[in-house]
Every structure is written in structure tokens, then in C-alpha cells.
Amino acid sequence: MTSIAPVKRRGLFRRKLLDRVVRALSVLALTVAVAAMVWILYTVIRRGVAVISWDFLTECSKPYGAMNSGIANALLGTLAITAGAALLGIPPAILGGIWLAEFGKGTKLGDTIRFSANVMMGMPSVVVGLFVYAVLVVPCGGFSGFAGSVALAILMFPVVMRTTEDMLLMVPDALRESALALGASRARASLQIICRSARSGLITGILLAVARVSGETAPLLFTALWSDSWPKNYFEGPTANLPVLITEYSTNSPFDEQHAAGWGAALVVTAMVLLLNIATRIIFKEKHHER
Numbered sequence: 001m002t003s004i005a006p007v008k009r010r011g012l013f014r015r016k017l018l019d020r021v022v023r024a025l026s027v028l029a030l031t032v033a034v035a036a037m038v039w040i041l042y043t044v045i046r047r048g049v050a051v052i053s054w055d056f057l058t059e060c061s062k063p064y065g066a067m068n069s070g071i072a073n074a075l076l077g078t079l080a081i082t083a084g085a086a087l088l089g090i091p092p093a094i095l096g097g098i099w100l101a102e103f104g105k106g107t108k109l110g111d112t113i114r115f116s117a118n119v120m121m122g123m124p125s126v127v128v129g130l131f132v133y134a135v136l137v138v139p140c141g142g143f144s145g146f147a148g149s150v151a152l153a154i155l156m157f158p159v160v161m162r163t164t165e166d167m168l169l170m171v172p173d174a175l176r177e178s179a180l181a182l183g184a185s186r187a188r189a190s191l192q193i194i195c196r197s198a199r200s201g202l203i204t205g206i207l208l209a210v211a212r213v214s215g216e217t218a219p220l221l222f223t224a225l226w227s228d229s230w231p232k233n234y235f236e237g238p239t240a241n242l243p244v245l246i247t248e249y250s251t252n253s254p255f256d257e258q259h260a261a262g263w264g265a266a267l268v269v270t271a272m273v274l275l276l277n278i279a280t281r282i283i284f285k286e287k288h289h290e291r
Contacts, residue, residue, distance in 0.1 A: 041270070048267030051260045057268075061228050061245060061261075064253050071265050077145060077231035077240040078269075081224060082214055084149030084234075089156040090206055096157075097164025102176075102190045114165075120158040128154050129219035137223055145231060145239030148224030152213040159212060163205025167198040207280055211273045217243040242269050 059070025096113070104110025132151040137143055171194050179189035195202065225238040226248060233239065242265050249262030 044263065044267050044270055047260070047263035048265075051264035052267065056261070056264060060230065061240060063228060064258065065255055067257065069249075069258060069261050071242065071245060071261070071268065073228070073230045073240040074242045074245040074265065075268065077224070077227075078214070078242040080231055080234055081145050081148045081152065081220070081239065081241055082210065084146060085152035085156055085213060086206075086210065088149055089153030090160055090209070093157045093160035093209075094164050094202065096161040098168065098190055098195065100161070100165040101168035102186065102194065114162075117158040117162050120154075121162065123155075124218075125151075125155055125216050126218035126222075129222035132219065133222040142236070143223060143225040143238045144236055145224050145234040145241075148220045148239065148241065151219035151223045152216060155213050155216065155219065156209040159209040160205055163208065164202055167201030167205065168194055170201070171197050203280060207277055211277065214273060215243055215269055217247050220244050221247075 055068060056070050057075070058072050059068060060073045061071060062069040096117075100110050100114060104113065128151050132147055132154070136147045136150060140147070168190075175197060176189060176194060179193045180186065184193070220241055220243055224241055224244070226244045227233075227238040227240045229240070231239045246262045246265045246269070249258040249265070253259065253262075
């Protein structure tokens with residue numbers, strides 16, 4: 001008879017040591033990430049809070065050297081451009097994510113679309129800005145807020161689509177089978193049952209996409225550009241927006257007052273994104289508890 005050699009196991013001391021090392025590295029990584037976030041927030045708040053006032057939020061921006069410059073036109077322009085991007089990018093992205101999760105699993109076309117979306121998620125935003133500049137700005141003969149929305153929608157599209165697919169795949173198959181067994185069509189089951197079950201995750205993905213594009217500067221430099229007037233020419237002319245205002249005031253302006261205004265605009269953008277995420281989490285947490 002041949003004897004079987006006993007399996008050599010790692011010693012208890014080595015396993016405990018490895019566990020403690022991994023825990024220590026995880027805590028270190030978390031500490032570094034939180035410290036960096038707190039440092040950024042502290043710097044933005046410390047430099048920007050001094051210029052926040054009612055006039056700052058309600059007055060238009062002014063040319064270099066002018067006193068009492070505001071951000072009201074840039075704030076409205078940012079809201080218009082971001083809303084336009086959401087209208088252009090979110091509906092087709094959600095439909096694409098539904099198709100990938102419910103109809104495109106295991107198909108070559110689905111794998112190709114999924115790979116292309118992953119590549120698009122890593123694409124530099126400046127490349128998207130140049131693309132929209134070449135195909136929309138130059139043929140139309142000028143910059144516009146609409147061109148900025150198109151550029152941001154392209155950046156938003158793959159994030160929403162891949163997040164939608166991931167959230168729908170987390171829904172148990174038993175729910176799909178139950179809906180089909182009750183006579184619902186596959187499309188109706190996907191839209192009315194599966195999507196409703198994953199709506200918290202879907203909205204989270206949308207918020208992540210909006211948060212990503214709300215502070216993008218490079219695409220807007222090639223598409224919406226900048227204006228010191230109110231954003232009345234969304235489809236026809238340069239449109240004021242906060243990211244470009246921050247860039248212009250903080251780096252290109254030689255005046256200290258406009259440097260401070262740039263920090264104030266950065267604080268407004270940061271507060272908008274934070275409040276949007278916090279409010280959404282609170283709303284969905286309350287709805288979850290009500291159930």
C-alpha cells in the first residue's frame with residue numbers, strides 16, 4: 001500500500017500575521033483616502049467661504065479686473081448644460097444597460113458593447129471634447145451650451161449603462177421567473193419589475209455619472225467655452241459655466257479678487273455635488289424603512 005503524505009498546512013502564527021498585515025494595509029489605505037478628502041474639503045472651504053455672499057450668488061461674472069464679480073450666470077449655465085447632458089445620455093444608457101442585463105447576456109454583440117463601454121469609461125475627457133468640437137462645433141460654426149451637453153452626455157453614457165447592467169444582474173433570477181410565470185412579457189417584466197427592484201442602484205449610478213460630469217472642464221473648453229452674459233444662447237453661442245469660470249479665474253486671471261471668486265465657485269460646485277448625494281441617500285433610506 002502506498003502511504004499518502006499529509007497535507008502541509010501553514011502555521012497558525014503565519015496565518016494570523018498575514019491577516020493582521022492585510023487589515024493594517026486596509027486601514028492605512030482608508031486613512032489616506034479619508035485624509036485626502038478631508039484636506040481637499042478643508043482647503044476649498046477655507047479659501048472659498050470668505051467670498052460667499054448673496055451678491056456673489058446672484059450677480060453675473062465680469063471681465064478681468066472688474067470688481068464684485070459673481071457666478072449666477074455660470075451657475076445657471078452649468079445647470080442647463082448638465083440637465084441637457086442628462087436628457088441626452090441617461091435614457092439611452094438605461095435602455096442599453098437593460099438590454100445588456102436581460103437580453104444580451106452571453107452574446108457576441110453584448111460582449112462587444114460591454115467592452116466598448118469599458119473603454120469609453122477610461123477615455124480622457126479632453127478627447128471627447130475634441131471629438132465634439134470636430135463633429136459639432138466646427139460644422140455648426142460656433143461654440144454652444146448644447147455642444148457642451150453632448151460632450152458630457154458621451155462621458156455619462158457608459159457609466160450609467162454599466163451601472164444599470166450591474167444593478168439589474170444583482171436582482172435574483174427567481175423574480176424574473178415569477179414574473180414570466182404570471183404571464184408578463186419579458187420586456188414588461190424587465191421594465192416594471194426588475195428595474196423597480198433595482199431602482200435605488202439605478203439612481204445611484206445616475207448620480208455618480210452626474211457627479212462625474214458636473215466638474216469636467218476640458219470638454220467644455222472645446223464646446224461651450226465661456227461667456228460673461230446670462231445663458232440665453234444655449235443652442236447658438238458660448239455659454240457660461242462654473243468649471244471654466246474656476247479655470248479662468250483661478251489660473252488665467254492676474255487679479256486676487258477673481259482668484260478668490262474661483263475658490264468660491266469651487267466651493268459651490270462641491271456643495272452641490274455633496275448635497276445631491278446626501279439628499280438622495282436620505283430619501284431612499286426613509287423609503288426603505290417605510291417598507
